[in-house]
Every structure is written in structure tokens, then in C-alpha cells.
Amino acid sequence: MKNQTLFQCVAALFCGFLFYSCQPSTDTSDCPVLKVDLRESTPSIKELFSRIEVVPLEDHNDSCLVMRLTKVLPYKDKIYVVDRKIPACYEFDRNGNFIRQIGHAGNGPGEYIYADVTSVMTIYG
Numbered sequence: 001m002k003n004q005t006l007f008q009c010v011a012a013l014f015c016g017f018l019f020y021s022c023q024p025s026t027d028t029s030d031c032p033v034l035k036v037d038l039r040e041s042t043p044s045i046k047e048l049f050s051r052i053e054v055v056p057l058e059d060h061n062d063s064c065l066v067m068r069l070t071k072v073l074p075y076k077d078k079i080y081v082v083d084r085k086i087p088a089c090y091e092f093d094r095n096g097n098f099i100r101q102i103g104h105a106g107n108g109p110g111e112y113i114y115a116d117v118t119s120v121m122t123i124y125g
Contacts, residue, residue, distance in 0.1 A: 055079065055092075055094070055095070055096045056096050057079075057081070057092055057096045057098070058092070058096055058097050058098045059098075067083055067085035067086055068083055068084050068085035069081055069082075069083060070082050070083065070084040074094075077093065077094055078091055078092065078093060078094070078099070079091075079092040079093070079094065079096070080092075080102075086105065087105050087112075087114065088101055088102075088104075088105065089101070089102045089103065090102065
């Protein structure tokens with residue numbers, strides 16, 4: 001009987017601590033609050049880039065007629081662009097003057113099926 005009373009007291013204390021610890025805390029003075037705006041917004045170009053430079057690409061050369069420009073990669077003193085419509089990869093200098101077409105589309109040796117600037121940079125850069 002004594003053991004049963006002791007067990008009931010310990011169980012009551014345990015349940016009391018359990019219910020007390022599950023109460024929400026009302027003191028939030030030391031918790032930082034982060035407010036997030038969930039509305040969709042488009043950042044301005046000035047927020048994304050520290051410097052913007054427009055370089056008109058030479059297009060009067062018959063061997064370089066860019067139809068659908070999909071990628072541009074400035075690298076060292078050159079600008080590499082990919083045209084997915086043709087498909088082709090072109091090399092320009094920093095002033096936009098056409099230098100050359102890199103490779104040709106096709107299935108044969110030295111030809112590519114898919115033009116990608118990063119692949120070209122690995123091979124020719």
C-alpha cells in the first residue's frame with residue numbers, strides 16, 4: 001500500500017511536470033523575428049549586376065548571322081555566343097567584331113550536335 005501511494009505521488013509529479021513543460025512560453029523578447037514578404041517580385045537589373053555593358057555584335061558578315069541568341073559568355077578578351085536555331089557557336093572580340101564560327105553542326109568528326117558555350121570553352125578556351 002505504501003509503495004502504491006509513493007508510485008501515485010511520483011506519477012502525479014511527473015504528469016504535472018509534463019503538462020507544465022508543454023505550456024507555450026509567453027516571453028519572446030529574446031527571439032529574433034524574421035518578416036518575409038511572400039508576394040512575387042522581379043528584381044531590377046541594378047540589384048543583380050554591379051556593371052552592365054552593352055556590346056553590339058557585328059552581323060554584316062555572311063558567315064555570322066545570329067538567329068536566336070541563347071547564351072552569352074564573356075571570357076578573357078573574347079565574347080562567345082550560342083545560337084540554338086542554327087545551331088552554332090560564335091566568337092567575337094570585346095568590341096563585338098566577329099572573329100569566327102567555332103565548329104559546325106552535324107554528325108561527323110569535328111562537328112557537334114548540340115552547341116554550348118561552356119563545352120566550347122573547355123575545348124578551345
